[in-house]
Amino acid sequence: MQKKIPLENESLFTKLQNLKTLIAGASEVKEDIETLVRTLNEHCVESEAYQLKTALQVNIEHLREILSGSDDIQFREFWIVPFQVKAAIVFLEGMIDQGIINEHIIEKLTASRSSHKFCLEQLALIDSIRNIILTAASVTKEDSMEAIISRILSGDAALFIDTVNTALVIATRKVEFRAVAEPETEAEVLGPRDGFTEELRVNITLIRRRIINPNLIIKKQHIGIRSKAEVAVVYLRGIANFKLIHEVEKRLKNITLDIPAPSGMHNLLEDKPFSIFPTVMSTERPDKLAAALAEGKAGILVDGTPFCYIAPSTFPDFFKAGDDYYEKWLPAALIRITRYAAAFFALTMPALYVAVTSFHPGLLPTPLVLTIGTSREGVPFPAFVEALIMEALLEIMQEAGIRLPKIIGPAVSIVGGLVIGEAAVRAGLVSPPLIIVTSFTAIATFSISSYRLGLPLRLLRVPLMCLAASLGMFGVMCGLLAIAVHLSILESFGEPYLAPLVPKSRANLSDLKDTIVILPATQMVERPDYLEPPDGKRQKGE
């Protein structure tokens, strides 16, 4: 016994050991299986893998599998009484017009009429349902599951009929959308009051209504590997250069993002995404798009955003407003020059202030030196720090103004503008001239017609200020030079960013008629030459 015990103990020990490893292995396997099940459950169902079968029940099972995750999908099974076939109609509950489904589909199919026999004699089952019984406006035959699914997801109803491996898709879409309203980001005095909405079809009608011409081409495609957002390229055939259209379509096709944000589409289309300057303009105004189309540009309308993208967009385009064309030309030209000046000041004003007060007071007239010196006496910070503080304050206030609920807006302006500004001066932390400079800068930024061009100007102010604080006016000039170089390198859909401003040849000189200045409409006989439109003449006659 004495001898055996260790032996038995040993075998028992190994057995226990084995059991332990077994349990550990089993729990591992369990975990593996659990993750496998989870991944299987969450596995993205590829609708291409399914094919339409003749048996209704199978088709419905397939649909349930593909759309099983969503609860808003509706299956309605019924009998087509006259033909004595089972059928099912599938739709998304929030996106359809129930009236059409009730009156024009189910009611028609379940009612029995004498003429039905005649139908079957003349036509196949599916065709007789489509052509004779259904009274909906648009009924199409589809036999690929993928297409059917995408139609259902965009609000149409699919009718599956037993014994037939084709489904009928009926246009029943009725989506709630915002009414056409005045554009909020691009206010104008004389311009039309309608603006784009989030609904692509409405946007297209807004354009169609403006240009009644068979050559207004609207080419739709889907982008986004998962979202399949609908995008329409709009252009005027015979006016837009086909190379441009080709380029636009190519870029849209090349978007590999799975769910692109419709309002950020310009970021996916730009030539140099790392540049801070916008090279694709977005507009809310149909009249602006129509005018761009007439110049030979292309528009990109995206479902889900009230912003339409214009390709190509060059630097001077961002300074144009619709009012320029509706106003008399001379005031319009002056206003446009004002905008350029405003952009320059928005960019350089704080930098110039810093450079002049801390490096070159000799540049100022003596009485002005006295004024600035008196107001800055006792301010503890150098002009640069002072300007940085005000700049930060301005940016924070702008951001607060945008993000806050509109009701609190006035409170922000009172606290920010009056209390902080006034109190900072009273306390001697900031000098009054700088308050003037900062507010002037802010207002100058707002007066540029494009919000998106304002952003890089706001951003570049700070580096320019740093240059001004370290190298004085020399630094400011270096900075401006660098910006100028950058602008001249940029391109928008292959067109130089400074396109009409810097003419390629003497033939392009006439493009300058609509850049910094603007001439009367009667004088602008030609379309912009840099776009190379096939038909360059804008006005007929002579």
Next chain:
Amino acid sequence: MMDRLRKLLCAFLLLVFVLPLAGCWDRRELQERNLVLAIALDLADEGLKPGQSQETVKAETFVQPTGSKRYRLSLQILKYEAKGAGSKGGGGQGARKTFVLSNTGESLFEMVRDMLGQSSRALYFEHMQVVIISEAVLRQTNLAPILDFFFRDAEMRSRIRVYATPGQARPLLEFKPPTGEPGGIYLNNIARNHVKNAHIGTARTDLGHIIQALDNDADVIMPRIDIQDEVVKIRGLAVFRRDRFGGYLDEYAVQGIRFVRGTERGAIITAPCPVHPGEILALELVKHETKLTPHVAGDDIYFTLDINMTGNLSEVHGAQPNTYDYKNKDALEQAFAQEVLANVSYAVRQSQTVGCDTLYFGSKLKAHEPETWKRVKERWDEIYPAISLYTSVNVRIRNIGVHR
């Protein structure tokens, strides 16, 4: 791609780090600069502050190892008042906007730099308005060596006014303008009124013009400024032979000189009334055409001057009511022409007595008769006082100022 990005980032960071290292060296906030508005130059033991003891003079004095001529340099410096003090009523009209520092020595530049020992902030000359030189200094030294510092220094501007004063120069810096302007700006602005008054001889006399005159080897003129108690006035000209002080010309001579040179832009000419003896008339000059031409006949050089003036009758004493009859116009024009003629010949006589070519005869001759100029250039100082000027004046009264 990553490699390139990293390289770019390195270059960018390098640039960013270099900027604050290399830059900023001459960054100095505007309110931390002492801006000099005016400079006064006196002899070393003149130009003291009233009641200044010899002890303070000693304290200010800068001992320079070389040189024997000693000047007192006074700087008028702009003073900023803090906002709070101004709003409490202390500032505004009453307060002085400037203060004066002074020093003695010979090199102006060295004195200026030594002045930093008395100043909490560095001195800057970019907003210099006036330089005032006392007659005593001018009599001791030529003008060029005194002004040389102003010609060479990069911070000096050509539009600085240069004045000569018969008394001491420093009191002018301490003068408190009634307008509340800083003193230097006030002194500069007085000189701008020459447009409306032909007595003020400040046209083309600023630092830039003096440099030009010295470079061209021409005679320098500069306005004379006087201070008596609380009265500051520009009176006539200080004239130089080349850069050697020659004396002063009075206001009447200044007007005559400006008639000859055609630099008057507005003038009031008074003449005795031919119709009412013992009363005077005044004409406001509106337009003038002046033509000074040199003539050479053998060794004889003479000048002709044609003056055509148009003006409005602006003041009449002795006619009741205050209107004037058109039929007397010719007589009036005659009277004014006589007056202008007298004025011109007075100015020419004065200038030739002093021996300073204030009439620019030399440069006219150089421009019109370069050959002759070459011949007489060396002897010009002898020839100039003897040159005759033949003047013809034609005055036209455009408007007699009728009012009913």
